[in-house]
Amino acid sequence: MSTKPVVVYGASGYTGRLVCEFLRQYNVPFTAAGRSTATLTESMDSHVPGIETADYEVVETEHTVAALTDLFQGSSVVLNTVGPFMKLGDPVVEAALAAGAHYLDTTGEQDWLIHCDEEFGARFAAAGLLIAPGTAQMYTTGEIAAQIALETPGLDTLDIAVFWGGSPTIASTRTILVNAAGGAAYHLEQNEYVPFDPAQGLVPLIVPGQHELAQSLPWGGTSHPVWFKRDPRVSTCKAQGGVFDAALMQNVPVIVADALEATKDMTPDERDAALDAVAAQVMSSMPPRENRRTHKSLDSVHASGPLGRAHVVIHGNNNYQQTGLLQAYAAYSLLQRAPHRVGLASACQAFGHRELEGVLRSFGFISPPVVTVAQ
Numbered sequence: 001m002s003t004k005p006v007v008v009y010g011a012s013g014y015t016g017r018l019v020c021e022f023l024r025q026y027n028v029p030f031t032a033a034g035r036s037t038a039t040l041t042e043s044m045d046s047h048v049p050g051i052e053t054a055d056y057e058v059v060e061t062e063h064t065v066a067a068l069t070d071l072f073q074g075s076s077v078v079l080n081t082v083g084p085f086m087k088l089g090d091p092v093v094e095a096a097l098a099a100g101a102h103y104l105d106t107t108g109e110q111d112w113l114i115h116c117d118e119e120f121g122a123r124f125a126a127a128g129l130l131i132a133p134g135t136a137q138m139y140t141t142g143e144i145a146a147q148i149a150l151e152t153p154g155l156d157t158l159d160i161a162v163f164w165g166g167s168p169t170i171a172s173t174r175t176i177l178v179n180a181a182g183g184a185a186y187h188l189e190q191n192e193y194v195p196f197d198p199a200q201g202l203v204p205l206i207v208p209g210q211h212e213l214a215q216s217l218p219w220g221g222t223s224h225p226v227w228f229k230r231d232p233r234v235s236t237c238k239a240q241g242g243v244f245d246a247a248l249m250q251n252v253p254v255i256v257a258d259a260l261e262a263t264k265d266m267t268p269d270e271r272d273a274a275l276d277a278v279a280a281q282v283m284s285s286m287p288p289r290e291n292r293r294t295h296k297s298l299d300s301v302h303a304s305g306p307l308g309r310a311h312v313v314i315h316g317n318n319n320y321q322q323t324g325l326l327q328a329y330a331a332y333s334l335l336q337r338a339p340h341r342v343g344l345a346s347a348c349q350a351f352g353h354r355e356l357e358g359v360l361r362s363f364g365f366i367s368p369p370v371v372t373v374a375q
């Protein structure tokens with residue numbers, strides 16, 4: 001059983017240890033949990049700056065509902081960074097609910113959000129608990145931009161571009177592959193999910209701040225259509241994006257097509273293993289700590305309605321650190337007051353988009369949003 005109010009599950013990972021770093025900055029006591037005490041201890045000691053002044057414990061656990069429920073007893077908030085979530089998330093969510101803890105994770109997987117909505121949203125709401133998957137740079141920072149655009153009344157359509165620079169982690173690379181290879185990605189059209197055409201390929205986008213056209217993919221559909229499906233202001237929402245590196249973007253559909261062809265006759269388990277192997281070929285080692293001069297994010301939202309337009313651009317940096325900060329701040333907030341919503345909610349819906357903008361700006365991770373309104 002955890003003796004701390006917050007559990008970081010997957011604390012040994014690239015993102016988990018950043019969550020721990022920011023929990024320390026907020027003076028929040030936490031349990032660093034995962035599948036290996038040795039890996040967790042090494043991660044804390046070698047990769048979490050200032051850990052010697054943090055109030056924390058290390059706990060090893062099995063990845064089962066029973067073991068995780070036992071661990072989460074006594075804690076109020078579970079921060080889960082063990083992905084891909086569609087594959088590994090269910091036991092963690094079940095255990096958080098059984099233990100009476102709020103659940104947040106770092107997913108960027110649209111199918112996981114829809115699954116959480118359908119399977120867990122009402123159960124968490126009935127228990128007075130928040131389930132906020134995707135409290136992470138992708139796609140909370142873009143949602144902040146969208147919510148700022150929607151401060152102008154009368155806009156109902158969101159056209160969103162999400163780009164980032166820098167190297168993905170092993171797990172992120174695998175998520176990108178699984179997302180791209182794993183089936184439907186949806187956008188929202190008049191409040192209904194509409195699948196992207198799987199054969200659409202790369203779409204060039206004009207993005208602010210550069211002359212070269214950016215190359216985009218649906219990127220698994222992103223979180224945005226899910227968050228805005230029940231927002232009465234928005235009926236239509238489409239998001240596309242990728243990495244700034246156009247050459248790398250040209251390669252993504254090729255890698256995905258090769259992986260799909262190679263795995264088409266496999267059982268789900270064989271396919272999982274094969275996708276792991278492909279991801280490991282693309283990215284086989286833990287990337288270094290981010291450098292704000294190369295690790296950049298860009299979120300651009302055109303919002304429109306019959307008689308109005310708004311455009312919001314947020315330039316940011318250190319995308320994984322943004323994720324660590326968002327997770328830590330969310331936990332810090334939940335320990336002090338109830339979220340704005342219980343059940344399934346985005347980070348912006350649960351904590352407020354202007355509040356999260358302020359948090360990211362106060363740590364130097366995003367510049368002031370550039371807002372252009374035409375009415």
Ligand SMILES: NC(=O)c1ccc[n+]([C@@H]2O[C@H](COP(=O)([O-])OP(=O)(O)OC[C@H]3O[C@@H](n4cnc5c(N)ncnc54)[C@H](OP(=O)(O)O)[C@@H]3O)[C@@H](O)[C@H]2O)c1
Nearest residue numbers: 010012013014015082083107108136137138169171172175
């Ligand atoms: N949306 C966003 O902006 C965003 C940002 C950051 C991360 N993410 C997502 O968050 C997830 C984690 O990313 P990461 O970069 O931190 O990955 P990572 O460095 O590979 O860490 C993965 C963590 O999960 C643990 N783990 C993996 N498989 C497990 C299993 N079967 N049972 C128990 N624990 C397991 C690992 O434990 P060991 O150390 O013992 O291997 C490690 O602690 C990924 O799904 C990634 O896509 C999203």
